[in-house]
Amino acid sequence: xxxxxxxxxxxxxxxxxxxxxxxxxxxxxxxxxxxxxxxxxxxxxxxxxxxxxxxxxxxxxxxxxxxxxxxxxxxxxxxxxxxxxxxxxxxxxxxxxxxxxxxxxxxxxxxxxxxxxxxxxxxxxxxxxxx
Numbered sequence: 001x002x003x004x005x006x007x008x009x010x011x012x013x014x015x016x017x018x019x020x021x022x023x024x025x026x027x028x029x030x031x032x033x034x035x036x037x038x039x040x041x042x043x044x045x046x047x048x049x050x051x052x053x054x055x056x057x058x059x060x061x062x063x064x065x066x067x068x069x070x071x072x073x074x075x076x077x078x079x080x081x082x083x084x085x086x087x088x089x090x091x092x093x094x095x096x097x098x099x100x101x102x103x104x105x106x107x108x109x110x111x112x113x114x115x116x117x118x119x120x121x122x123x124x125x126x127x128x129x130x131x
Contacts (some may be wrong), residue, residue, distance in 0.1 A: 024126040 021036040032044040043052040050062040059074040067080040081090040088100040098117075100109040109117040119128040 020130045023039040023127075024128070025124055027124075 005075050017023045019036075022033055024031060024033040026032075028042055031105040033041040033043070035041075038055075040055045041052055043050060045051075048063055052060045052062075055072075060071055062069060062071045064070075067082050071081075073079075076093075078093045079090055081088055083089075086101050086103075090098045090100070095112075097112045100107055100117075102108075105120050105122065107117075109119075111117075115130060117128060117130045119126055121127075
């Protein structure tokens with residue numbers, strides 16, 4: 001799910017010098033995300049695939065195979081992630097990369113462009129901030 005939050009950040013330019021926050025809630029088979037810039041997203045997992053549609057027309061499809069997670073974005077960007085506890089490493093086809101570490105209920109992510117992301121899950125909600 002964190003990768004899908006990242007898609008919105010990529011799509012809105014948030015990790016290229018702007019700030020963005022998001023609130024996410026899971027209800028039944030769907031996850032709903034609202035971003036501080038007015039964009040919203042709906043995510044659903046069907047079988048081995050996770051589909052995300054954004055209110056601005058963007059979309060993403062994610063599949064996990066073994067230790068790897070592959071995501072195809074409608075922009076043409078692709079990503080590959082691997083978790084080697086306690087870190088998750090992600091590489092994007094556009095040259096971006098990130099390292100994420102979970103500490104307690106927080107996820108801390110550092111990007112190779114200097115941006116950062118902090119997420120916390122409380123109850124059924126996930127709160128995310130990009131800088």
